[in-house]
Amino acid sequence: xxxxxxxxxxxxxxxxxxxxxxxxxxxxxxxxxxxxxxxxxxxxxxxxxxxxxxxxxxxxxxxxxxxxxxxxxxxxxxxxxxxxxxxxxxxxxxxxxxxxxxxxxxxxxxxxxxxxxxxxxxxxxxxxxxxxxxxxxxxxxxxxxxxxxxxxxxxxxxxxxxxxxxxxxxxxxxxxxxxxxxxxxxxxxxxxxxxxxxxxxxxxxxxxxxxxxxxxxxxxxxxxxxxxxxxxxxxxxxxxxxxxxxxxxxxxxxxxxxxxxxxxxxxxxxxxxxxxxxxxxxxxxxxxxxxxxxxxxxxxxxxxxxxxxxxxxxxxxxxxxxxxxxxxxxxxxxxxxxxxxxxxxxxxxxxxxxxxxxxxxxxxxxxxxxxxxxxxxxxxxxxx
Numbered sequence: 523x524x525x526x527x528x529x530x531x532x533x534x535x536x537x538x539x540x541x542x543x544x545x546x547x548x549x550x551x552x553x554x555x556x557x558x559x560x561x562x563x564x565x566x567x568x569x570x571x572x573x574x575x576x577x578x579x580x581x582x583x584x585x586x587x588x589x590x591x592x593x594x595x596x597x598x599x600x601x602x603x604x605x606x607x608x609x610x611x612x613x614x615x616x617x618x619x620x621x622x623x624x625x626x627x628x629x630x631x632x633x634x635x636x637x638x639x640x641x642x643x644x645x646x647x648x649x650x651x652x653x654x655x656x657x658x659x660x661x662x663x664x665x666x667x668x669x670x671x672x673x674x675x676x677x678x679x680x681x682x683x684x685x686x687x688x689x690x691x692x693x694x695x696x697x698x699x700x701x702x703x704x705x706x707x708x709x710x711x712x713x714x715x716x717x718x719x720x721x722x723x724x725x726x727x728x729x730x731x732x733x734x735x736x737x738x739x740x741x742x743x744x745x746x747x748x749x750x751x752x753x754x755x756x757x758x759x760x761x762x763x764x765x766x767x768x769x770x771x772x773x774x775x776x777x778x779x780x781x782x783x784x785x786x787x788x789x790x791x792x793x794x795x796x797x798x799x800x801x802x803x804x805x806x807x808x809x810x811x812x813x814x815x816x817x818x819x820x821x822x823x824x825x826x827x828x829x830x831x832x833x834x835x836x837x838x839x840x841x842x843x844x845x846x847x848x849x850x851x852x853x854x855x856x857x858x859x860x861x862x863x864x865x866x867x868x869x870x871x872x873x874x875x876x877x878x879x880x881x882x883x884x885x886x887x888x889x890x891x892x893x894x895x896x897x898x899x900x901x902x903x904x905x906x
Contacts, residue, residue, distance in 0.1 A: 586610025715897030
């Protein structure tokens, strides 16, 4: 018994003496410039996003660089200035660059630091042949096809924007005006909305080891069979960028360092040697690779009617409908208490009648009735 007590005391002492350990990588306060985007050599706009790295142990998740001076420089020293668009984003309308010249990005931050990318030639991105999908047992696999008829372009990167139409769990036919429950007008509909998202992973493809410069069914993203994205109609807009071998290596390393680490069997971290440099402080790391290329796009739509009828979306909230009565439990006016005051948290769905008289309203929470809390009523211009 004494031995057991001694072991218990020793265990408590060991646990009590533990101190939190924050490795230097977490507590390091250094903040480095992150440069995202490409110099679009075609007729579409060029967008560059500037931010600073944030401390892993801090509360901030984004640190955009504001009031910077950004321009595209030609090897003849001419410049195309970019306009600040807000939240660290800078842009310029279609540049239509001459492929006979080389180009680079110049940046000056408000603290006086100057950054440049290496001069690079224009890389002409081949068109996207098609974007398609395969129906699998648990959802959709979306893919892209492309090829270079000149058999020169072997490396690609893709990103995409998703848009989908979805419905709330319950459709509300009534609304409060602050003093009573009245019929909801068509302009007040909150049942059907549009959601959107952008790619959050690095999507790459290579035909370098093939005899022909052909990319066939290269995976883009997956959508679960239970996802709201395919409840009604879904659209994806794919951007395609041709890469130089050095640019491809940069993105491969970045993908390994940010997405594929976690076990001893994953690729180990390596240096991300981009083509951005700090001119005023050459020892300062800069994160980013600026390519000069045309950007190709293709959009497709997928309707629910194209998918297995056994697939049903899973609503993201647990929803139940209740009933509020004008007179209940000793004639307490539940409608006046729970549904009429604006901001009460419950939304009337439909009327509950006893003969010709309306005696109350079914209702549910905002999350289950109002689609605008996570989407928009505005139909995109490209929707069809």
